Amino acid sequence: MPDTEKSVFKVFIRGSIDAVWREITKTDTVQKCMFGMRLHTPGLKPGAPIRMRSPNGKITAIVGEVLEFDPPHRYAHTFRFTNLDDPPCKVTYELKEVTGGVEFTLIQEEMARGAKTTKQMNQGAPLIVKTLKSVVETGRVPFGMRLLCFIFKIMAPFAKKKQRSESWPL
Amino acid sequence: MLPDDMDAVFQALAHRDRRRILDLVRNNAGCCVENLCRHFDVSRIAVLKHLRVLARAQLIHSEKVGRRRNLYFNAVPIQLIYDRWATDYSALWASKMADIKYRIEQAAQRAKRKRHA
Numbered sequence: 001m002p003d004t005e006k007s008v009f010k011v012f013i014r015g016s017i018d019a020v021w022r023e024i025t026k027t028d029t030v031q032k033c034m035f036g037m038r039l040h041t042p043g044l045k046p047g048a049p050i051r052m053r054s055p056n057g058k059i060t061a062i063v064g065e066v067l068e069f070d071p072p073h074r075y076a077h078t079f080r081f082t083n084l085d086d087p088p089c090k091v092t093y094e095l096k097e098v099t100g101g102v103e104f105t106l107i108q109e110e111m112a113r114g115a116k117t118t119k120q121m122n123q124g125a126p127l128i129v130k131t132l133k134s135v136v137e138t139g140r141v142p143f144g145m146r147l148l149c150f151i152f153k154i155m156a157p158f159a160k161k162k163q164r165s166e167s168w169p170l
Numbered sequence: 171m172l173p174d175d176m177d178a179v180f181q182a183l184a185h186r187d188r189r190r191i192l193d194l195v196r197n198n199a200g201c202c203v204e205n206l207c208r209h210f211d212v213s214r215i216a217v218l219k220h221l222r223v224l225a226r227a228q229l230i231h232s233e234k235v236g237r238r239r240n241l242y243f244n245a246v247p248i249q250l251i252y253d254r255w256a257t258d259y260s261a262l263w264a265s266k267m268a269d270i271k272y273r274i275e276q277a278a279q280r281a282k283r284k285r286h287a
Contacts, residue, residue: 006200008231008242011250012175105231126249133250142253 004089005118006109009125014101015136021072023132024093030055032141033131035124036149037061042170044069050077051168054152059159060168064088079108079121082163086117104132171250175227179247182227187212188220192229196243203239 013020023033030038037052044050044066052062060082067090068076076092089112094105106129111118131145141149161167182188187210194206203221207214221241224230231242256264 006242008233008244009246010228010231010244011246012228014172126246129246130249130253 003113004109005111005113006107007111007122007125008108009106009129011104011129011133012098012101013104013133013136017072017095017097017102019136020095020102020104020132023135025071025075032135032145032149033128035061035128035145035152040170041066044075049170051165051170053165054156056156058165059156059163060165061163063168064091068092081117081120082168083160084115084117086112086115089117089121104129171247171254175247176251176254178227179229179251182223182229185220185223187216188224191217191220191224192243195230195241199242200240202241206241 023031025039025044027039027041030036034052036055038055038057040051040053040057041048046066046069048066050062050064050066051060053060063080063082064078066075066077068074073095074092076090078088079091080086080088089108089110092105092107092109094107096103096105106125108121108125111121127142127145127148131142134140134142183192190209191206194209195201198205203214203217206221207217210217221230221232225232228244228247231244233240233242252261
């Protein structure tokens with residue numbers, strides 16, 4: 001048995017491929033499907049760093065590096081939670097145009113077996129995928145995601161020191 | 171989720187062997203068709219046919235790596251069906267009721283094993 005895990009989450013979204021692509025790559029506003037965090041990067045291209053920060057920019061929850069960037073079909077990056085010491089894993093988004101919409105696939109791999117990161121990623125992924133579907137199709141953010149965004153907001157003052165954005169400059 | 175998509179998921183889940191395939195793939199992410207066939211008496215063709223039904227419902231994601239085809243379980247369609255019927259509030263209580271059921275059943279099973287021991 002390999003010591004890393006891989007999981008796949010797939011959904012059909014009734015909408016344009018550009019709308020789906022924008023939701024996961026936009027930097028001008030928060031990304032509702034990514035727990036209301038905002039993507040900070042000097043420019044999405046292979047090798048560039050990425051940071052997922054709180055709306056006010058003070059906290060950095062996720063850091064990574066772009067591995068592949070092929071709009072509007074494929075985007076892959078490394079992924080690490082700043083509050084955990086697990087090794088980085090790999091996240092890939094695949095968009096495929098099909099009749100009537102887009103087939104969206106989220107692939108999470110190279111996750112250390114049994115690690116906390118792995119557990120959190122597998123718990124979070126279904127919510128990311130269904131929020132993306134809902135936001136593109138109806139503009140609405142599901143209750144579960146709204147609740148989590150709210151919890152993150154009130155928990156922000158209790159973030160660990162290593163989650164502060166000063167520790168993760170671009 | 172449109173009615174047609176939902177039909178595909180329910181149809182896929184309405185067969186014991188297909189549910190067993192989902193269990194096997196979920197517990198062994200990235201396994202291949204040959205791994206699955208070992209668990210079934212039916213022909214390889216029959217297993218492939220089941221896999222096609224599961225893939226059409228998006229319950230199985232398959233990736234081609236060289237000559238091998240790796241299989242992954244995709245839980246999202248089941249999540250969407252759950253969301254379709256469980257409202258934000260009923261979900262909380264329904265999950266508590268389910269917890270009670272699982273706990274009582276587990277306790278009953280433990281008691282049964284103890285009696286037999």
